[in-house]
Amino acid sequence: MLLMNNLMRKFFILFSLLFLSIECIPSVPCGVGLSDTIESQILNNGRAWRNLYYKIKGDQFLFSTEFLPGSVTIEGRTFNSLRLKYDIYNDELIMITDHGIIIQINKEMVESFGMVFDNFYNFKKIEADTLNSLTGYVNVLYDGITSLYIKYRKEILQLAVENKYDMFNQINRIYVKKDGVISRVDSKREFLNLFKDKNQQLHAFIRSKKLKLSRKNPGSFQPVIEYYDTL
Secondary structure, three states: OHHHHHHHHHHHHHHHHHHHOOOOOOOOOOOOOHHHHHHHHHHOOEEEOOOOOOOOEOOOEOOOOOOEEEEEEEOOEEEEEEEEEEEOOOOEEEEEOOOOOEEEEOOOOEEEEEEEOOOEEEEEEEOOOOOOOOOEEEEEEEEOOOEEEEEEEEEEEEEEEOOOEEEEEEEEEEEEEEOOEEEEEOOHHHHHHOOHHHHHHHHHHHHHHOOOOEOOEHHHHHHHHHHHOOO
């Protein structure tokens, strides 16, 4: 029995040393844990991207044709230090991987993302429902009891350049979410009509702060909404 125990002990020590001498697991890159590999598979769950619009003047992206620093949240997991482009013509998020592969991230899985250009921009995905027609990614300017969103998109203008070439044209829309309903706002009047229950207080607030509300400056609506949420 003693001899058997000694043999078993030697076998265990030999097996442990052999296991520790293995530098990498065959299907996993050195220095990368199994959990990291699984997370990479979640993030890279998209399809290869190629530019279909190179003949059109301008581009389909928001802010820049360069990949911008950003982060993406998928199924509750946030992935940082990414390089992203936001294609606002197709409302799709593009990423370049560490291996230089450009992919279109699976939109069904994305909950939100952030990008840095001149400032940090926070986007979230709006799902279609029976109350609202707005869907896809929106820039969140304010998210409280009431919310303020910007929807960026581009359209293609046919033969807009020298009557020969098509051209991209950007359109920005402002939306306000109030009482669960998302409404598009194209003017100061439409904006204030959403808040008739507190219209008098809001007019007084705008006058006291000397605010100039303009669709061309979506951020100008934010102080008013923030104040409304305190009433």
